[in-house]
Amino acid sequence: MTAALSVRGLSKAFGGVQAVENVSFEVEAGQLLALIGPNGAGKTTCFNMLNGQLAPDSGSVTLEGRELVGLSPRRVWRLGVGRTFQITATFSSMTVLENVQMALISHRRRIAAMRPRTASLYRDEAMALLERVGMAAQAERACSILAYGDLKRVELAVALGNEPKLLLMDEPTAGMAPGERVELMALTAGIVRDRGTSVLFTEHDMDVVFGHADRIIVLNRGRLIAEGSPDTVRADPHVREIYLGAGTTFAL
Amino acid sequence: MGFYFTQFLTGLASASSLFLVAAGLSIIFGVTRIVNLAHGSFYMLGAYIAYSIVTSIDVGPVGFWLAVLAAAVAVGLIGVAVEMLLLRRIYHAPEMFQLLATFGVVLVVQDAALAIWGPADKLGPRAPGLDGAVRIFGELVPQYDLAMIVLGPLVLGAIWLLFHKTRWGTLVRAATQDRQMLGALGANQKVLFTSVFFAGAALAGLGGAAQVPREAVSLFTDLNIIAEAFVIVVVGGMGSILGAFLAAVLISELNAFGILIFPQITLVLMFLVMAVILVVRPWGLLGRPEFIARGPGEMPEAPYRPADGRLKLLGLAALLLLVAVPLAGDDFLMVLMVDVLLLALFATSLHFIMGPGGMVSFGHAAYFGLGAYGAAMLTKLLDTPMELAVAGGIAAAAAGAVVFGWFCVRLSGVYFAMLTLAFAQIGWSVVFQWGDVTGGDDGILNVWPAAWASSRIVFYYLTLALCTGAILFMRHLLYAPFGYGLRAGRDSPLRAEAIGIDVRMRQWHGFILAGAMSGLAGSLYAFSKGSVFPDIMAIPQSIDGLMMVLLGGVKTLSGPYVGAAAFHLLEDQISRLEFWRAILGVTILFLVIVFPQGLVGFLRQRLSRDEAAP
Ligand SMILES: Nc1ncnc2c1ncn2[C@@H]1O[C@H](COP(=O)(O)OP(=O)(O)OP(=O)(O)O)[C@@H](O)[C@H]1O
Ligand SMILES: [Mg+2]
Numbered sequence: 001m002t003a004a005l006s007v008r009g010l011s012k013a014f015g016g017v018q019a020v021e022n023v024s025f026e027v028e029a030g031q032l033l034a035l036i037g038p039n040g041a042g043k044t045t046c047f048n049m050l051n052g053q054l055a056p057d058s059g060s061v062t063l064e065g066r067e068l069v070g071l072s073p074r075r076v077w078r079l080g081v082g083r084t085f086q087i088t089a090t091f092s093s094m095t096v097l098e099n100v101q102m103a104l105i106s107h108r109r110r111i112a113a114m115r116p117r118t119a120s121l122y123r124d125e126a127m128a129l130l131e132r133v134g135m136a137a138q139a140e141r142a143c144s145i146l147a148y149g150d151l152k153r154v155e156l157a158v159a160l161g162n163e164p165k166l167l168l169m170d171e172p173t174a175g176m177a178p179g180e181r182v183e184l185m186a187l188t189a190g191i192v193r194d195r196g197t198s199v200l201f202t203e204h205d206m207d208v209v210f211g212h213a214d215r216i217i218v219l220n221r222g223r224l225i226a227e228g229s230p231d232t233v234r235a236d237p238h239v240r241e242i243y244l245g246a247g248t249t250f251a252l
Numbered sequence: 253m254g255f256y257f258t259q260f261l262t263g264l265a266s267a268s269s270l271f272l273v274a275a276g277l278s279i280i281f282g283v284t285r286i287v288n289l290a291h292g293s294f295y296m297l298g299a300y301i302a303y304s305i306v307t308s309i310d311v312g313p314v315g316f317w318l319a320v321l322a323a324a325v326a327v328g329l330i331g332v333a334v335e336m337l338l339l340r341r342i343y344h345a346p347e348m349f350q351l352l353a354t355f356g357v358v359l360v361v362q363d364a365a366l367a368i369w370g371p372a373d374k375l376g377p378r379a380p381g382l383d384g385a386v387r388i389f390g391e392l393v394p395q396y397d398l399a400m401i402v403l404g405p406l407v408l409g410a411i412w413l414l415f416h417k418t419r420w421g422t423l424v425r426a427a428t429q430d431r432q433m434l435g436a437l438g439a440n441q442k443v444l445f446t447s448v449f450f451a452g453a454a455l456a457g458l459g460g461a462a463q464v465p466r467e468a469v470s471l472f473t474d475l476n477i478i479a480e481a482f483v484i485v486v487v488g489g490m491g492s493i494l495g496a497f498l499a500a501v502l503i504s505e506l507n508a509f510g511i512l513i514f515p516q517i518t519l520v521l522m523f524l525v526m527a528v529i530l531v532v533r534p535w536g537l538l539g540r541p542e543f544i545a546r547g548p549g550e551m552p553e554a555p556y557r558p559a560d561g562r563l564k565l566l567g568l569a570a571l572l573l574l575v576a577v578p579l580a581g582d583d584f585l586m587v588l589m590v591d592v593l594l595l596a597l598f599a600t601s602l603h604f605i606m607g608p609g610g611m612v613s614f615g616h617a618a619y620f621g622l623g624a625y626g627a628a629m630l631t632k633l634l635d636t637p638m639e640l641a642v643a644g645g646i647a648a649a650a651a652g653a654v655v656f657g658w659f660c661v662r663l664s665g666v667y668f669a670m671l672t673l674a675f676a677q678i679g680w681s682v683v684f685q686w687g688d689v690t691g692g693d694d695g696i697l698n699v700w701p702a703a704w705a706s707s708r709i710v711f712y713y714l715t716l717a718l719c720t721g722a723i724l725f726m727r728h729l730l731y732a733p734f735g736y737g738l739r740a741g742r743d744s745p746l747r748a749e750a751i752g753i754d755v756r757m758r759q760w761h762g763f764i765l766a767g768a769m770s771g772l773a774g775s776l777y778a779f780s781k782g783s784v785f786p787d788i789m790a791i792p793q794s795i796d797g798l799m800m801v802l803l804g805g806v807k808t809l810s811g812p813y814v815g816a817a818a819f820h821l822l823e824d825q826i827s828r829l830e831f832w833r834a835i836l837g838v839t840i841l842f843l844v845i846v847f848p849q850g851l852v853g854f855l856r857q858r859l860s861r862d863e864a865a866p
Pocket of ligand 2: 043045086
């Protein structure tokens with residue numbers, strides 16, 4: 001398999017805190033890669049450097065051979081990277097449908113258009129995406145009144161708006177009920193299968209991680225300490241120690 | 253050589269007063285997160301009070317400085333009163349409301365000053381003991397200037413000591429840097445806020461009082477000073493005292509030397525420097541980026557729905573009524589309605605950026621004024637026909653918005669508000685000072701419409717058609733991707749950028765469009781009055797626009813024109829009274845504290861409640 005995303009020697013410090021230190025890994029095409037680690041391990045910081053939100057101190061990120069470091073989030077998105085945020089970011093004054101339409105409008109570069117009515121643009125396509133994430137029934141509701149788990153789904157539909165090659169999902173199931181979590185990850189796995197999208201996601205729920213990830217990388221205090229198949233990582237004594245030491249309860 | 257050195261000293265002397273005001277503004281903002289528009293009023297009060305003391309008692313050298321100090325303390329106490337009576341109620345309100353409320357204070361203070369000290373400028377006597385001059389490099393330098401040069405660093409040192417050697421100072425610094433820490437203060441938070449207001453107001457008062465022997469104080473002082481203080485704080489960095497000092501020196505020196513090069517328009521120079529600094533360091537010389545972040549979000553507005561039948565009918569009825577106005581045969585009514593229509597367009601264009609765009613401009617009148625002056629100057633200087641002059645007015649306003657907007661959209665929240673205000677004030681000053689071209693205070697007269705449009709009725713219909721068209725156009729834009737892009741940038745810049753939307757570009761385009769529409773209103777205004785004066789681009793005009801939008805309701809689309817009509821009819825009544833500014837000020841305070849959702853917002857609430865009821 002070829003690498004869709006390749007990360008080399010990525011580092012970032014905030015003042016004295018070395019949030020991410022010399023991290024290297026690859027996401028292979030059509031793969032679901034989980035990035036796990038205790039709170040404050042540097043997962044979100046890593047994501048922010050992948051999609052241009054943060055400038056790394058050093059290192060390189062390439063998407064199908066193209067360097068992403070130095071590009072704005074906007075440019076990174078145009079190259080085919082979709083992102084969902086740990087704390088959901090949606091347009092709260094718009095409906096669910098309009099949120100998805102905005103991504104489609106931007107993708108087709110019609111965001112400055114003065115003539116058409118937004119409501120009429122790419123409606124069916126947006127509905128199809130909402131269908132896909134199970135939010136079609138709530139298409140006309142305002143985003144500001146949605147339950148948190150539903151917002152996460154909307155974000156996923158929005159992130160799919162540019163038919164991404166790579167999806168970055170930061171804790172996609174946080175705030176959902178256990179049943180919903182599995183359902184959402186199954187759905188994500190379906191997208192990977194159908195579209196060949198690669199996915200990098202972080203997650204605290206180990207059922208989700210071990211249930212769906214093709215491969216897992218483990219971050220602790222900014223460093224990559226283990227990587228491999230779910231079975232390898234499960235058996236890694238170092239990983240067990242960190243998780244038990246951090247007091248996170250889960251059965252490995 | 254000697255001459256330049258003297259000029260340099262003059263600059264330093266002026267820097268001290270400015271530094272005091274800016275430092276006060278900065279400290280208050282650091283702790284309370286309120287940008288106090290009334291800070292210039294505190295300065296003005298300090299100057300007036302000091303003037304009264306030194307002219308009514310025969311003070312000696314010591315007495316003079318005691319009088320200055322007494323004025324500072326008096327202003328500090330006034331600050332405490334403002335904080336306890338008013339600001340306490342709105343610490344959690346959106347920024348725009350806080351700014352407006354402090355502008356209400358500006359208006360009330362203006363009328364109070366007018367009542368107490370009268371309209372004439374007041375120049376204090378020279379300071380006893382420092383009324384001579386010293387010869388430096390062969391040039392005479394007033395002794396008092398030297399005292400001022402010492403005063404600035406002295407106060408800077410005193411603030412530093414206060415901040416680093418007292419418990420209060422530690423608290424102030426901690427509160428400025430770490431918002432969470434405020435919660436831990438509990439009841440003491442109130443005391444801290446009030447004491448900070450005292451200190452900040454007293455600094456402004458001190459700045460004003462110390463300036464009395466150097467410069468006359470007038471009823472314009474407040475807004476001139478606040479604009480300069482904003483520039484200094486923006487340049488120096490919000491929350492940084494040393495930054496304020498450096499910026500004050502920089503700006504004052506620029507004025508001192510700029511006057512030698514461009515005597516008419518030193519402010520343009522100030523603008524250029526500010527522009528350069530903002531491009532290189534958007535948060536100022538010594539500021540920190542965090543402060544640029546937006547305050548806590550408010551409740552989001554409801555999604556846009558297409559107008560339903562009932563609303564369309566209502567709109568049509570209103571339009572028919574407007575068409576029927578000339579039938580009344582009342583010339584005065586027609587003149588009034590032309591004003592209402594132009595203000596409605598002005599307010600709608602402001603709402604366009606501040607509602608959907610989330611960019612609260614405190615200087616939108618600049619574009620109204622550019623439109624009016626553009627059209628008037630084309631007519632007067634080049635004899636341009638009206639149709640072209642109106643187009644020229646729009647172009648002038650749009651060009652202004654292109655330039656100013658480019659800088660403004662780099663900032664957000666209070667920084668954006670301060671910068672728009674500073675730009676507008678600069679525009680006003682240029683028009684005001686550049687008498688040869690703009691007529692200065694005398695304005696430009698005899699700007700009459702083309703012959704075909706010179707009858708009242710025709711001009712009324714022309715205005716009605718253009719304003720209605722422009723308002724409907726903007727309404728349409730809000731339903732188009734253009735407007736949705738603006739809202740996306742306001743709702744979540746993070747999400748917008750993550751789906752490829754260039755938020756700044758969207759905001760800039762929105763800003764330019766709103767500027768152009770405001771320019772259309774302005775150029776028609778010039779022809780409707782037959783003249784233009786600098787007032788139409790002064791800060792009060794910008795604030796009037798905000799009042800109209802607020803009165804109608806920010807979160808509604810029809811709010812701005814309903815608000816403009818209501819506001820103008822109201823103003824038409826109260827402006828005949830003697831102390832109308834104070835009345836207006838109190839009205840603003842009432843609106844902000846009691847009626848924040850506006851007329852249309854209120855009606856909508858009532859309606860939806862009725863519908864919800866069984
Ligand atoms: N903007 C910032 N400024 C300073 N420190 C930061 C910043 N962002 C993150 N950090 C620090 O960097 C470290 C890594 O944070 P990060 O948010 O990446 O962790 P995370 O693995 O995503 O944690 P969580 O599981 O809680 O989301 C933490 O110590 C955090 O405090
Ligand atoms: Mg995280």
